[in-house]
Amino acid sequence: MSLNIIKEKIQQAIEILNEKNIDMWLTFVRETKVSKDPIIDMIVGDHLTWQSAFIINKDGDTASLVGSIEEENIKKLALYGQVTGYIQSIREPLLNYLELKKPRTIAINYSKNSVLADGLTHGMYLILCEYLKNTSFPKEVISSEEIISALRGRKSKTELAIMKEAIAETLKIFDEVTSFITPGKSEIEVANFVLEKVKERNLQTAWDSATCPAVFTGPNPSSAHSGPTDRIIEKGHIVSMDFGIKYKGYCSDLQRCWYVLKDNETQAPEPVQKGFEVIRDAIQKVADAIKPGVMGVEMDDIARNYIVQSGYPEYPHGLGHQVGREVHDGGAGLFPRWERYGQTPFMRLEAGQVFTIEPRLPVDGYGVVTIEEEVLITENGCEFLSTPQKELILIS
Amino acid sequence: MSLNIIKEKIQQAIEILNEKNIDMWLTFVRETKVSKDPIIDMIVGDHLTWQSAFIINKDGDTASLVGSIEEENIKKLALYGQVTGYIQSIREPLLNYLELKKPRTIAINYSKNSVLADGLTHGMYLILCEYLKNTSFPKEVISSEEIISALRGRKSKTELAIMKEAIAETLKIFDEVTSFITPGKSEIEVANFVLEKVKERNLQTAWDSATCPAVFTGPNPSSAHSGPTDRIIEKGHIVSMDFGIKYKGYCSDLQRCWYVLKDNETQAPEPVQKGFEVIRDAIQKVADAIKPGVMGVEMDDIARNYIVQSGYPEYPHGLGHQVGREVHDGGAGLFPRWERYGQTPFMRLEAGQVFTIEPRLPVDGYGVVTIEEEVLITENGCEFLSTPQKELILIS
Numbered sequence: 116m117s118l119n120i121i122k123e124k125i126q127q128a129i130e131i132l133n134e135k136n137i138d139m140w141l142t143f144v145r146e147t148k149v150s151k152d153p154i155i156d157m158i159v160g161d162h163l164t165w166q167s168a169f170i171i172n173k174d175g176d177t178a179s180l181v182g183s184i185e186e187e188n189i190k191k192l193a194l195y196g197q198v199t200g201y202i203q204s205i206r207e208p209l210l211n212y213l214e215l216k217k218p219r220t221i222a223i224n225y226s227k228n229s230v231l232a233d234g235l236t237h238g239m240y241l242i243l244c245e246y247l248k249n250t251s252f253p254k255e256v257i258s259s260e261e262i263i264s265a266l267r268g269r270k271s272k273t274e275l276a277i278m279k280e281a282i283a284e285t286l287k288i289f290d291e292v293t294s295f296i297t298p299g300k301s302e303i304e305v306a307n308f309v310l311e312k313v314k315e316r317n318l319q320t321a322w323d324s325a326t327c328p329a330v331f332t333g334p335n336p337s338s339a340h341s342g343p344t345d346r347i348i349e350k351g352h353i354v355s356m357d358f359g360i361k362y363k364g365y366c367s368d369l370q371r372c373w374y375v376l377k378d379n380e381t382q383a384p385e386p387v388q389k390g391f392e393v394i395r396d397a398i399q400k401v402a403d404a405i406k407p408g409v410m411g412v413e414m415d416d417i418a419r420n421y422i423v424q425s426g427y428p429e430y431p432h433g434l435g436h437q438v439g440r441e442v443h444d445g446g447a448g449l450f451p452r453w454e455r456y457g458q459t460p461f462m463r464l465e466a467g468q469v470f471t472i473e474p475r476l477p478v479d480g481y482g483v484v485t486i487e488e489e490v491l492i493t494e495n496g497c498e499f500l501s502t503p504q505k506e507l508i509l510i511s
Numbered sequence: 512m513s514l515n516i517i518k519e520k521i522q523q524a525i526e527i528l529n530e531k532n533i534d535m536w537l538t539f540v541r542e543t544k545v546s547k548d549p550i551i552d553m554i555v556g557d558h559l560t561w562q563s564a565f566i567i568n569k570d571g572d573t574a575s576l577v578g579s580i581e582e583e584n585i586k587k588l589a590l591y592g593q594v595t596g597y598i599q600s601i602r603e604p605l606l607n608y609l610e611l612k613k614p615r616t617i618a619i620n621y622s623k624n625s626v627l628a629d630g631l632t633h634g635m636y637l638i639l640c641e642y643l644k645n646t647s648f649p650k651e652v653i654s655s656e657e658i659i660s661a662l663r664g665r666k667s668k669t670e671l672a673i674m675k676e677a678i679a680e681t682l683k684i685f686d687e688v689t690s691f692i693t694p695g696k697s698e699i700e701v702a703n704f705v706l707e708k709v710k711e712r713n714l715q716t717a718w719d720s721a722t723c724p725a726v727f728t729g730p731n732p733s734s735a736h737s738g739p740t741d742r743i744i745e746k747g748h749i750v751s752m753d754f755g756i757k758y759k760g761y762c763s764d765l766q767r768c769w770y771v772l773k774d775n776e777t778q779a780p781e782p783v784q785k786g787f788e789v790i791r792d793a794i795q796k797v798a799d800a801i802k803p804g805v806m807g808v809e810m811d812d813i814a815r816n817y818i819v820q821s822g823y824p825e826y827p828h829g830l831g832h833q834v835g836r837e838v839h840d841g842g843a844g845l846f847p848r849w850e851r852y853g854q855t856p857f858m859r860l861e862a863g864q865v866f867t868i869e870p871r872l873p874v875d876g877y878g879v880v881t882i883e884e885e886v887l888i889t890e891n892g893c894e895f896l897s898t899p900q901k902e903l904i905l906i907s
Contacts, residue, residue: 145626146626146839148718148719148837148838148839149549149626149627149837149839149841150547150548150549150626150627150629150630151546151547152546153545153546162718162719164839165851166851182851183734183827184734184737184827184828185734186734187733187734187737188722188737188738202827202849203849203850203851204849204850204851205851206850225632225633225634225637226634227634227637227638227641228634230541230542230545230546230632230634231545231546232634233546233632233633233634233635234546234632235632235633236621236626236629236630236631236632236633237621237629237631237632237633237635237636238621238622238623238624238626238628238629238654239629239633240633240636241621241623242623242853245623258634322544322558323544323558337583338579338580338581338582338583341580341583341584342584431579431580431598432580441544441545442544443542443544443545443560445545453598453599453600454599454600454602455561455562455578455599455600455601457638
């Protein structure tokens with residue numbers, strides 16, 4: 116993670132605090148190697164052992180309070196205006212700092228909706244409450260989910276440039292897979308081929324390599340988050356792959372699908388072609404509608420309804436999620452109104468966010484059609500960051 | 512992580528629930544790739560995306576409730592008696608299961624004292640409370656810290672065998688470092704040499720390779736958790752190194768120290784020799800006293816008082832911590848009565864736990880003496896898992 120991006124993000128956080136009128140944002144962590152608040156990568160970029168606080172204020176002041184053994188490390192990063200080391204307890208320096216700043220509102224990292232804004236453990240929450248008990252703080256403690264959601268969602272130019280490179284690299288690997296797929300190879304062989312390409316390029320997979328890439332061939336394949344199996348690619352199979360890389364700290368996440376022609380075929384049979392087109396067109400319909408201010412649930416509705424009206428079962432997951440440093444980067448999502456998604460389907464989308472669009476449908480007897488694209492929300496609509504798959508790729 | 516160890520650990524958890532008379536232990540997680548409850552490695556060993564529950568009961572029943580996309584993965588592991596997949600919300604299957612088991616006490620993963628037992632985020636805690644609201648559950652929700660502390664602390668034979676191998680491998684690398692250290696080399700060169708050895712053996716470092724190994728040469732070196740610098744090893748320096756590996760899922764953590772003879776010296780000067788002996792003897796005094804039932808703070812007192820009485824400043828950290836799957840494995844520690852350590856200095860030690868003992872002291876004009884050993888608490892005392900450093904290693 117480049118220190119420059121972290122500096123950009125800390126400045127952006129100050130702007131967001133002003134926009135949301137929140138006096139102070141307090142990130143409170145310990146032993147981040149074991150139990151990591153996911154925002155630490157974005158605003159610190161180093162591990163902390165003892166209880167540590169990273170504080171960003173609306174007035175532009177920034178401070179960090181860390182164990183003395185890590186004071187030197189954190190000072191070297193030169194990210195926070197003030198770095199204070201302590202030996203016995205963070206309580207005193209923390210209360211002193213609060214006394215100095217007298218914030219009316221303090222945002223801390225808990226969220227029912229977004230795992231990326233939910234880095235504070237319940238035990239650490241209780242410790243913080245204990246420190247603040249019998250002080251005049253907090254006047255008000257609130258969730259930082261709006262801050263983190265904006266901070267992760269609104270990609271800077273530097274971030275977008277990296278994400279575009281990540282997508283370009285990923286699509287090159289998909290192209291190589293097209294030449295590799297042939298009847299008789301197993302899902303695992305395809306996956307190993309991809310992992311070899313990742314290794315050759317000194318990249319990492321966007322998620323665990325046991326399920327990245329996920330490769331699915333033929334009817335009734337494993338469920339979406341399963342790893343590749345020894346199932347063999349046969350003529351007449353739809354093959355699909357879900358894959359992304361981690362590149363300079365940022366993830367890509369894409370899916371492509373192929374059809375393996377039977378001996379007498381020169382094109383995909385009608386049910387496969389129709390299934391493909393429904394998925395392709397569902398994505399385009401969402402791309403046509405998506406823009407700042409809409410709710411993700413409306414986008415999920417567009418794709419879900421179109422697929423169901425076309426005679427297919429609805430996909431058993433959300434339409435798309437944000438991508439960034441994490442492959443599931445939290446905040447607003449293109450999700451249905453299912454309880455497990457909390458409030459995230461109802462958050463308004465903002466320019467600068469990057470979403471996947473990834474519907475799927477089964478074609479009886481052939482396999483599952485899935486395509487996954489990445490789009491950037493622009494001022495008036497969206498821009499595809501991936502070159503969208505418009506045609507089924509035929510393997511002969 | 513071997514599935515066999517996870518199976519052993521789930522069985523051990525059932526025994527611990529009986530010993531502590533707790534009806535149910537509920538681990539509640541989501542998106543574990545982003546925000547990991549550290550116990551997941553030990554009782555599941557796979558990633559979860561949607562809200563998921565892993566339940567172990569005193570009566571021996573076990574169950575997991577997971578998103579439908581991961582149901583197949585979790586079933587394949589064959590760790591839990593019952594695996595239930597859901598699509599829209601975990602609420603209903605979770606409440607159904609509680610209704611079935613009617614637990615009087617439910618332990619969940621939050622802890623002020625141990626980060627390893629504090630995997631439940633505050634947002635997830637609030638979600639769980641919401642699910643349980645207006646039901647007859649919980650009769651009582653408690654912290655699982657006693658369960659997790661016992662589960663991580665009491666090493667099985669399989670775990671101990673792996674940890675001994677990890678220590679043996681680590682000491683071999685320390686031996687090679689003895690041949691590598693010479694005046695004129697920098698801390699970074701020594702660290703790179705070690706990282707090369709780690710790579711050759713296909714191992715991983717126990718913590719981030721930016722500070723593992725940590726190498727310190729000469730007077731007033733960087734603080735304990737700093738990375739190696741370009742400071743040059745000179746004649747008359749004390750050199751020390753803090754280093755560990757991750758081996759088959761388990762960590763080692765050891766320190767050794769060396770003295771670089773000046774041209775006219777055949778042994779270390781008196782102040783260096785004395786400093787070394789004080790550290791060496793402090794460790795032995797602790798090893799002589801440590802046994803099940805004592806408190807860690809008493810052990811820290813022994814070393815700290817001996818060092819101060821010998822005329823040196825006290826070390827600015829705890830005497831030692833548990834080691835296991837994590838290098839700082841949580842639970843009881845050999846810690847001073849400082850607020851930041853919470854209740855962990857006062858927990859009674861148990862047989863089967865593995866602790867580091869790692870005091871340090873500065874020798875003016877020469878450098879810092881540190882030694883770190885690992886000991887296993889036995890029925891009556893302890894056993895050194897590392898061959899203790901009894902002599903200062905001289906470099907000529």
